[in-house]
Amino acid sequence: MSDTTAxxxxxxxxxxxxxVAAANWQVTAIQSAxxxxxxxxxxxxxxxxxxxxxxxxxxxxxxxxxMEARDLLATVVAALLSQPLVLAAFGLSLTVxxxxxxxxxFLVKGGTIATLVEGERMxxxxxxxxxxDPLARIAATAAFGVDRFFDDCRRFFGRYTRLGLxxxxxxxxxxxxxxxxxxxLTDRGGLVTGAALSAVFVAWVTLVNLVYLLLQIIIVxxxxxxxxxxxxxxxxxxxxxxxxxxxxxxxxxxxxAGTVISIVAMGALSLIAFVPxxxxxxLPLQVAAWLFRSLVFQFIELSxxxxxxxxxxxxxxxxxxxxxxxxAREAAGAQGAQ
Numbered sequence: 001m002s003d004t005t006a007x008x009x010x011x012x013x014x015x016x017x018x019x020v021a022a023a024n025w026q027v028t029a030i031q032s033a034x035x036x037x038x039x040x041x042x043x044x045x046x047x048x049x050x051x052x053x054x055x056x057x058x059x060x061x062x063x064x065x066x067m068e069a070r071d072l073l074a075t076v077v078a079a080l081l082s083q084p085l086v087l088a089a090f091g092l093s094l095t096v097x098x099x100x101x102x103x104x105x106f107l108v109k110g111g112t113i114a115t116l117v118e119g120e121r122m123x124x125x126x127x128x129x130x131x132x133d134p135l136a137r138i139a140a141t142a143a144f145g146v147d148r149f150f151d152d153c154r155r156f157f158g159r160y161t162r163l164g165l166x167x168x169x170x171x172x173x174x175x176x177x178x179x180x181x182x183x184x185l186t187d188r189g190g191l192v193t194g195a196a197l198s199a200v201f202v203a204w205v206t207l208v209n210l211v212y213l214l215l216q217i218i219i220v221x222x223x224x225x226x227x228x229x230x231x232x233x234x235x236x237x238x239x240x241x242x243x244x245x246x247x248x249x250x251x252x253x254x255x256x257a258g259t260v261i262s263i264v265a266m267g268a269l270s271l272i273a274f275v276p277x278x279x280x281x282x283l284p285l286q287v288a289a290w291l292f293r294s295l296v297f298q299f300i301e302l303s304x305x306x307x308x309x310x311x312x313x314x315x316x317x318x319x320x321x322x323x324x325x326x327x328a329r330e331a332a333g334a335q336g337a338q
Contacts, residue, residue: 009243009246010243010246010247010250010307013243013247013307013310013311014247014250014251014303014304014307016120016306016307016310017120017302017303017304017305017306017307017308017309017310018299018303018306019137019138019141019306020116020119020120020141020303020306021116021299021302021303021305021306022138022299023119023137023138023139023140023141023142023143024115024116024119024141024142024143024144024302026115026144026149027111027112027115027116027144027149027302028295028298028299028302029295030108030111030112030149031108031109031112031298031301031302032291032294032295032298034104034105034108035105035294035298036294037101037104038101038102038104038105041097041100041101042094042097042098042101044097045090045093045094045097046094048093102164102168103161105164106157106160106161106164107153107157107160108153109160109216110152110153110154110155110156110157110159110160110220111149111150111152111153111156112302112305113156113216113217113220113305114148114149114152114155114156114220115143115144115148115149115152116143116302116305116306116309117217117220117221117309118143119141119142119143119144119306120141120306120309120310120313121313122140122141122143123140152220156219156220159219159225159226160216160219162226163212163215163216163219163226163229166226167208167212170208171205171208174201174204174205174208178197178200178201178204181197182197182198206252210248211233213304213305213308214233214244214308214312215229215230215233217305217308217309217312218232218233218236218312221309221312221313235315236311236312236315236316240311240312240314240315243311244308244311247304247307247308247311248304251300251301251303251304251307254300255297255300258293258296258297258300262289262293265289266286266289
């Protein structure tokens with residue numbers, strides 16, 4: 001398959017993923033809530049540490065929180081290094097929170113991925129005359145059930161935890177290697193070399209996250225262990241890597257565009273704060289915008305999960321027109337245009 005044909009075929013596959021995510025909208029809400037809880041758990045000891053540091057150095061907490069991230073980090077690190085016991089307690093609290101929050105995310109993720117994989121396996125429409133009816137297509141791929149979701153959470157929790165620990169190990173090893181290389185090269189090449197190395201590190205972490213997501217899908221789709229999933233992903237990548245790459249590029253572009261739009265929208269809301277009386281509505285508007293942004297980005301991510309699951313299933317046994325009548329016809333039309 002050529003790159004042009006693969007690019008044109010991405011559209012129906014992503015539409016299929018969006019259809020599955022929309023049909024199982026409950027997991028979007030659950031995943032968004034879990035992600036928000038995880039971030040809140042991390043924020044509590046972090047903000048508490050900043051307040052404690054303010055008491056230690058005699059500064060106002062508002063002044064510290066208003067500092068730039070780099071200055072705030074330098075101030076907090078310097079204060080912590082001067083108090084080893086406080087540093088140990090702060091590190092322990094972060095470790096406990098990150099460990100517990102990560103375990104909670106692994107638990108929820110198992111049910112989320114399992115629901116989407118099951119929904120993607122279902123036909124796009126139960127009957128040929130329903131293939132152009134959006135509501136019928138959504139209803140046909142609805143796989144969410146409360147009992148099934150909790151069963152899947154328990155079923156895949158152990159495997160997802162092992163995979164998550166492997167991810168943390170890769171993160172730690174990667175950070176150590178890039179830090180060592182960065183220290184060695186920055187002294188020679190200056191800021192340009194450091195910026196280039198940072199870009200490479202970000203690209204590497206992004207690739208690791210993609211592989212992590214694909215392994216999560218394969219573990220659920222084949223009901224296998226982590227080692228087996230790694231081998232099967234290597235086999236499936238031989239025939240589908242172009243499609244996976246194009247799906248990743250398109251989704252990344254959508255996320256980037258959405259991020260820019262959300263930044264502009266939040267900036268516009270901040271300007272309202274300077275308007276008398278009207279500025280009182282900024283806080284609820286910001287909360288609503290934050291919730292909407294969280295749901296939208298989770299929907300995009302879960303749509304990508306459905307698209308990746310579709311390609312893994314195609315690598316094992318290509319879907320027929322009876323399985324995906326409307327999507328297959330769109331893909332065939334995109335290839336026929338070439």
